[in-house]
Amino acid sequence: MAIRSLLGKLLVGVMTVLLVSAGGLGVALSSGIVTVGQPSVDNVDAAWGGVSAKTTEIRTNIDVNNPSSVGMPGVADLDYRVDMNDVTVANGKKENIELPSGRSTISMTTRMDNRKIPAWWASHINNGEKTTVSISPTVSVPLYSKRLPAQKRTFRTDLLSAFDSNETRTMTAGNREILRVTKTNASWGHATTERTPLSVNATVENPTSGEVVFSQLGYTITMNNVTVANGTTDGEVHMKPGKTTTFGIDSTFDNGKLPEWWESHVENGEKTTMDVQFYAVMHDNGTTQNVDLPFLSKRIVFTTDVLGGGKTTTKVVPRDGNSSFAPPELESVESHWIVPETGDTGVRTRATVVNPNEPGSVFAKHLSVDARYRVSMNDVPLVEGETTRQIESGKTRLDLTGRITDETIQRWWVSHVNNGERTDRVIERNVTVDSGFARLPVGGKADRGTITTDMLGPVDSASSQSFSIAGREIGRISDVQANWGNATMDKTPIDASATVENDRSQSIRIVEVGSRVTMNGIVLSDGSRQKSVEVGPHSEATIRDTMNLDNSKLGPWWKTHLRNGEKSTLEVSYYVVVEYHGYTERIDLDSLNYRKTVTTNILGNSTA
Numbered sequence: 001m002a003i004r005s006l007l008g009k010l011l012v013g014v015m016t017v018l019l020v021s022a023g024g025l026g027v028a029l030s031s032g033i034v035t036v037g038q039p040s041v042d043n044v045d046a047a048w049g050g051v052s053a054k055t056t057e058i059r060t061n062i063d064v065n066n067p068s069s070v071g072m073p074g075v076a077d078l079d080y081r082v083d084m085n086d087v088t089v090a091n092g093k094k095e096n097i098e099l100p101s102g103r104s105t106i107s108m109t110t111r112m113d114n115r116k117i118p119a120w121w122a123s124h125i126n127n128g129e130k131t132t133v134s135i136s137p138t139v140s141v142p143l144y145s146k147r148l149p150a151q152k153r154t155f156r157t158d159l160l161s162a163f164d165s166n167e168t169r170t171m172t173a174g175n176r177e178i179l180r181v182t183k184t185n186a187s188w189g190h191a192t193t194e195r196t197p198l199s200v201n202a203t204v205e206n207p208t209s210g211e212v213v214f215s216q217l218g219y220t221i222t223m224n225n226v227t228v229a230n231g232t233t234d235g236e237v238h239m240k241p242g243k244t245t246t247f248g249i250d251s252t253f254d255n256g257k258l259p260e261w262w263e264s265h266v267e268n269g270e271k272t273t274m275d276v277q278f279y280a281v282m283h284d285n286g287t288t289q290n291v292d293l294p295f296l297s298k299r300i301v302f303t304t305d306v307l308g309g310g311k312t313t314t315k316v317v318p319r320d321g322n323s324s325f326a327p328p329e330l331e332s333v334e335s336h337w338i339v340p341e342t343g344d345t346g347v348r349t350r351a352t353v354v355n356p357n358e359p360g361s362v363f364a365k366h367l368s369v370d371a372r373y374r375v376s377m378n379d380v381p382l383v384e385g386e387t388t389r390q391i392e393s394g395k396t397r398l399d400l401t402g403r404i405t406d407e408t409i410q411r412w413w414v415s416h417v418n419n420g421e422r423t424d425r426v427i428e429r430n431v432t433v434d435s436g437f438a439r440l441p442v443g444g445k446a447d448r449g450t451i452t453t454d455m456l457g458p459v460d461s462a463s464s465q466s467f468s469i470a471g472r473e474i475g476r477i478s479d480v481q482a483n484w485g486n487a488t489m490d491k492t493p494i495d496a497s498a499t500v501e502n503d504r505s506q507s508i509r510i511v512e513v514g515s516r517v518t519m520n521g522i523v524l525s526d527g528s529r530q531k532s533v534e535v536g537p538h539s540e541a542t543i544r545d546t547m548n549l550d551n552s553k554l555g556p557w558w559k560t561h562l563r564n565g566e567k568s569t570l571e572v573s574y575y576v577v578v579e580y581h582g583y584t585e586r587i588d589l590d591s592l593n594y595r596k597t598v599t600t601n602i603l604g605n606s607t608a
Helices: 003-028 114-126 255-267 406-418 551-563
Strands: 040-051 055-066 072-084 087-099 102-113 130-141 144-147 151-156 169-173 176-188 195-205 212-223 226-233 237-239 244-254 271-284 287-292 298-303 313-317 329-338 345-355 367-377 380-391 394-404 422-434 439-441 447-452 464-469 472-484 491-502 508-519 522-535 539-550 567-580 583-588 594-599
Touching: 040 255, 055 255, 072 102, 072 114, 087 114, 102 114, 114 130, 114 195, 114 255, 212 244, 212 255, 226 255, 237 244, 244 255, 255 271, 329 394, 329 422, 345 367, 345 380, 345 422, 345 551, 367 394, 367 406, 380 406, 406 422, 406 491, 406 551, 464 567, 464 583, 472 567, 491 508, 491 522, 491 567, 508 539, 508 551, 522 551, 539 551, 551 567
Parallel strands: none
Antiparallel strands: 040 055, 055 102, 072 087, 072 130, 087 102, 130 144, 130 151, 169 176, 176 195, 195 244, 212 226, 212 237, 212 271, 226 244, 271 287, 271 298, 298 313, 329 345, 345 394, 367 380, 367 422, 380 394, 422 439, 422 447, 464 472, 472 491, 491 539, 508 522, 508 567, 522 539, 567 583, 567 594
């Protein structure tokens, strides 16, 4: 379970305690003046904040919806502890939590103590490169305290696998083959807060006619260019001619350097390049030289996703800086709508990447691609998709899919209407190649466009119409207006008004107003409201009405819009019922009865 999810559950615990208090109030005031509903968490977003040698921030924003008609006062405190393998790395407290009525955001900041990283690292290594992260919360209100169950999740790394190989490799000095390596492996020793032992072993054959002797072995280990181990070992290694020998190099991490590494790991997007370099001092025919041991030396790239709860990755990449590398190219990107009969809509994107490196070259088989597709509408993430895979020489096709919920469509619609029927659309098609030594973007710039509509445009306030009752002309209707109100997730108001003129010598009365709005046959609003507006003889009056579109119907409408090629037929009708001299007549308002085509081009470069 992701840390952001864990923190979300902590807040749910707080909401539960608050609801107990608020619920009691609601029962006491059962007259209906105060209403109490179940608060809910709409969204939880956690991310790393600032990181230094001493601390690492965890910033969390929680979107909360309190349907109660009154807010809840700031009387609750939240204490929580973050442990990694029983090593407490963070303690936090949020005091005087307040929950207003409606939607609000609660921001929380936790500071991780980087001095605890060496102790956590030792526990991680001693536990088989396995860590269990747990959060232990306690919620308190006056005269009441509740310890909630600890929330836990486990993640693993696999650094030792980079050294495990049964592949036969050769080692040369100049043009001379001096060793044939048949097996390598590695193991951790018992780690402490101060140090971490790492032993790397090799089984080698000596194909030469003489004994090969390594008089001394040395090592340097860096993690994101932070040197965590550096030294030499004592004792000679003898490899007799025609014989197989197994030898090892014992290295030691200085765990005091790990806080500095951790800072770089977080700043680098939770990615570390671990460079393990082993070398030997060789005596051969009376000469001495330092010889790199490439069969033991490794460059390992590993990633974590602590807050996101994603998988960890470990990859061995080439160390040969002289290798020729040609960056891959993004040949094409195509996106299409997915519109099922039931369930969420979505977008399927296919990206074609060309790797020009020759088959068999080191960069033809050590490249991986991260492809991400994201469409934002007025900063509302409409759809997101991503994939990661290895690519071979030549063309590779990457398929991404992302789903769009009805709630997402409602959020976009609300932003579009409240922004004056305008949407700023951003399409990001990011393809990044990981060559091991660098991450290279091969995608283009973000595609930005604007979607504008004018759904109330046909309303003509300058026109007027006469109306009759029982065959007698009574007066005129003019100055018809229609404007959007403030849209919410539940409804979209349309505020309408019209001026009614009475040319007769007796009063008339407006007793009912009705309306209906459909898009592609989906009924968004259909109903009438009782009125009592009297218009005196030879006078005029303004009638006002608010019609609410049901935003829960936007999901079904969206499917019809996509199936119809991003085109919708909007139909609006409005009427009033007038009483005069004992007669009643329904009168359709011409300016508020119209049909309009609404089009978008969300996946394209522009819209109209």
